Amino acid sequence: TQLLEQSPQFLSIQEGENLTVYCNSSSVFSSLQWYRQEPGEGPVLLVTVVTGGEVKKLKRLTFQFGDARKDSSLHITAAQPGDTGLYLCAAPGYGGSQGNLIFGKGTKLSVKP
Amino acid sequence: EAQVTQNPRYLITVTGKKLTVTCSQNMNHEYMSWYRQDPGLGLRQIYYSMNVEVTDKGDVPEGYKVSRKEKRNFPLILESPSPNQTSLYFCASGPLAGGSNEQFFGPGTRLTVL
Numbered sequence: 001t002q003l004l005e006q007s008p009q010f011l012s013i014q015e016g017e018n019l020t021v022y023c024n025s026s027s028v029f030s031s032l033q034w035y036r037q038e039p040g041e042g043p044v045l046l047v048t049v050v051t052g053g054e055v056k057k058l059k060r061l062t063f064q065f066g067d068a069r070k071d072s073s074l075h076i077t078a079a080q081p082g083d084t085g086l087y088l089c090a091a092p093g094y095g096g097s098q099g100n101l102i103f104g105k106g107t108k109l110s111v112k113p
Numbered sequence: 114e115a116q117v118t119q120n121p122r123y124l125i126t127v128t129g130k131k132l133t134v135t136c137s138q139n140m141n142h143e144y145m146s147w148y149r150q151d152p153g154l155g156l157r158q159i160y161y162s163m164n165v166e167v168t169d170k171g172d173v174p175e176g177y178k179v180s181r182k183e184k185r186n187f188p189l190i191l192e193s194p195s196p197n198q199t200s201l202y203f204c205a206s207g208p209l210a211g212g213s214n215e216q217f218f219g220p221g222t223r224l225t226v227l
C-alpha cells in the first residue's frame with residue numbers, strides 16, 4: 001500500500017514565524033502536489049512538482065521535491081493568519097496511474113495574530 | 114465562473130434509502146473523481162473517471178456506484194447507505210492535458226446516515 005505521511009499533524013505558531021511541513025513516502029512518485037483546504041471548503045491546488053530536486057516558490061511558500069522523488073517539503077516564511085488551513089500532499093497511486101491519487105492526512109496549521 | 118458544483122450540500126438520511134449526490138463541472142475537463150474525507154483518515158478516493166463511459170475504482174469503492182454518461186456530470190450513487198458512509202464527500206475535476214494531475218474540488222457534501 002502506498003502511503004504519504006505528513007508531519008507534523010498539527011502546528012500552531014505566531015504570525016511572523018517560519019515553518020516547514022513534510023510529506024514522506026517509501027515509494028517513488030512521478031509527481032507530487034500540495035493543496036490547502038480551509039474549513040468548509042474543498043482543497044485548492046497550490047503547486048505540482050515533477051522533477052527530483054525541484055524547488056518552486058509561490059510568494060512566501062517554497063516547495064521542494066526530494067532528489068529521489070520520495071518526499072517533499074513546504075516552507076512558509078513569515079506566516080500570516082491567512083495561511084491558516086489544512087495542508088495536504090497528494091501523489092499518483094497504483095504504479096503511477098494518473099487518475100488514482102492518494103493524499104496524506106494533512107498538517108493542520110494555525111497562525112495566530 | 115469556472116467551477117465544480119455538488120448537490121445537495123447537506124443530507125441526512127436513513128440506512129438503506131438510496132441516494133444520489135450530483136457533481137457537475139463547466140470546465141470541459143476529461144477527468145472527474147469522488148473522495149470522502151474522514152477525521153483521522155484524510156481524503157480517500159472512491160471512484161474516478163478519465164473520460165465519458167470510463168470509470169475506475171479508487172481506494173474505497175465498496176458501497177458506491179458512479180456513472181459518466183456525459184463529460185460534465187459524474188453522480189455518486191449510494192444504493193443502500195449505511196452509517197459507516199457518514200462522511201464529507203468531495204467531487205473534483207481536472208484537465209489531464211500534458212500529464213497533469215491538477216484537480217479542482219467542489220465545495221463538499223456532508224452526508225449523515227442514521
